[in-house]
Amino acid sequence: MSLSKDEMAAAVARDIPAGAYVNLGIGQPTLVADHLPDGSGVVLHTENGLLNMGPRPSDEEVDPDLTNAGKQPVTELPGSSYFDSATSFAMMRGGHLDVCVLGAFQVSAGGDIANWHTGAPDAIPAVGGAMDLAIGAKSVFVMMTLFAKDGSSKLVPSCTYPLTGVGCVDRVYTDVATFEITPDGVVVLDTFGTSYDELAERLDVPLSRA
């Protein structure tokens, strides 16, 4: 069986080391927080200026001064710290985050990521912190379905959408397989409801087994 979004998030969560400092991108990656085990000591960073972010508050506890990067209300945990945007991005760009988890339109075999712009001529572009996250964290995990609605693979020899970052992705967690991007190529770490051979046939990207 292929993985649900929650199962993909759980797969990512399992690979986050205890005590790691982690940024979860807007959208599906935020689901990862729900799958971190109690006592993991994982510290969540939100680029609008908070370390050790907690879960969504109850409706009564919503504070308009306390949001995540998706502008959703969040909470602070004991040991939190606040800082301004320049400091927050210095933290990201300086390589201090252990892991960031991003959604993507496409990832290339060389670890390029495209996740901010479809390239459609009438689209209003918006990049936010995606480019900083892509190049800043020690490990960059991507979480996406492997195939687009038209059946084409999002793991590609070379991205056709405008790039977010070059050669920066380490792992790709999808509904049907988990991949590691290595200097020697793309390694299949796990498959779900499909086989290595099926993947190898369907993707334009050379694969190898773990």
Added chain:
Amino acid sequence: MSLSKDEMAAAVARDIPAGAYVNLGIGQPTLVADHLPDGSGVVLHTENGLLNMGPRPSDEEVDPDLTNAGKQPVTELPGSSYFDSATSFAMMRGGHLDVCVLGAFQVSAGGDIANWHTGAPDAIPAVGGAMDLAIGAKSVFVMMTLFAKDGSSKLVPSCTYPLTGVGCVDRVYTDVATFEITPDGVVVLDTFGTSYDELAERLDVPLSRA
């Protein structure tokens, strides 16, 4: 009569606007603080990380965690703020200080300043924050005796000592005259115990009257 050190400091203090943010360099410039009128609202900056520095404490109040850039004990006034060295020098370099007052070995007619190194081959060089101060403040005031012990002028056509900063000095307060460095040359603003003509004869620098 030529001015004493305290009278020079008073002359500098008179030219500091009310409410200005000011850094007083190590040594003689620190005397300026004693001559700021009560209620001037002048805020003193010390580059080791404090705004609104107060005077030297009593012996009982000395706190080793609270010093000025000369590593002498100081106090904090109401409205003080502390910050780290990177922030403090960003403040200086970014042009946020209204005035800094520096000592000098030499100042050139073009506003160059030399105040960190005599150029002696056996001297151990030490620059501290002098170069940042020289180029950072909106107005740079120099405070020095006009003549060295050997009788040579410290206001020179071109500095012979290693430079601290280029074209950055606005005013030079000395024991016998006050000078303004302008794009059109050196203007004598005031004389003490000497005359404009005496100065014009003794200095190698072309002068003009205010």
Added chain:
Amino acid sequence: MRVCDTAAEAVDGIEDGSTVLVGGFGMAGMPVQLIDALIDQGATDLTVVSNNAGNGDTGLAALLAKGRVRKVVCSFPRQADSWVFDGLYRDGKVELELVPQGNLAERMRAAGAGIGAFFSPTGVGTPLAEGKETREIDGRTYVLELPIKGDVALIGAHLADRMGNLVYRKTARNFGPVMATAATTTIVQVREVVETGELDPEAIVTPSIYVDRVVAV
């Protein structure tokens, strides 16, 4: 530093053609009352630098809707409620310079810190670095980024003292501190102005040196 009685007094004198840095991340930290006062004040042909390009119909969105903004420099204009910007942009009525959020913050920091330019790894190899100088340093490629300096910054903070020292509250801090350093004139709306000495000197985020006008709203 002047403690102003009204937001109108606080924004007095902002000139046509100014570059205005506007704080806030979405609505958190957005200086809504200052923007409303700027709308009334009438300055136009503005370049606005802000993380977003307005939400709903208030604040920055209202300023845009009035046609006062020639150009927006921001990282994330498109949002669920950015219909005002979206319409103007599609109609070619507002210019957009899109900047990755970290480069946006760092370019303003550079302006405030007297840095002439800096090499950033962010955006290298992407369309947002096209036409910019790049350089390899120590085995990594960087793109040269220039400072963004404001004529005016409009920011929201939590408390000010009468000297202009500021503290913020939670993630409403965001772009306020860096914008305060990067503008010629920094104008701040706060919830309360307290007496000088009431804020902890160790906890002040924006020292008074960066602040020109404060108004409690």
Added chain:
Amino acid sequence: MRVCDTAAEAVDGIEDGSTVLVGGFGMAGMPVQLIDALIDQGATDLTVVSNNAGNGDTGLAALLAKGRVRKVVCSFPRQADSWVFDGLYRDGKVELELVPQGNLAERMRAAGAGIGAFFSPTGVGTPLAEGKETREIDGRTYVLELPIKGDVALIGAHLADRMGNLVYRKTARNFGPVMATAATTTIVQVREVVETGELDPEAIVTPSIYVDRVVAV
């Protein structure tokens, strides 16, 4: 993050040849117990980056006196009580890279912030910019400065919580926060380690992400 029982445990594993960032401005913020532990630990051939080059016969001066330091990168080595450094320098036994204090701080900030290089106006036209690339930007001349990255930072702070968040006290803050960002391993001596949650999240100066080891001394 590890809360260590002893300074010896805190400095364990520092390797010969390391670049060590040492906090403090004079004695304020100087991590004396960590330096003493480093002397006992034995690492040698060190490059030390610090604002000063030791005062009296303790702390950094003692490390220098033991011959463990190959090179000092600092802004202000010469002081009334810097006789240890003075002697070694005159005897050619220690190398000196003199850096203006603001460039020193900013070069470490660049290392911590992932900036590849930056153009600084400080030092232009002086001997300390000789041989360095310069560029005119917007009518002003700047010198290109490169990051200074530490293998280890030894800093002093006032309080830490058990996650490693730090607050400092008065002007003892100085180089601690920037050095904490610029080293692979940041080791901090504090006066007390408090429980997580006891420090005000709005007033934390060094967030825990930058801190690897803490010891109360």
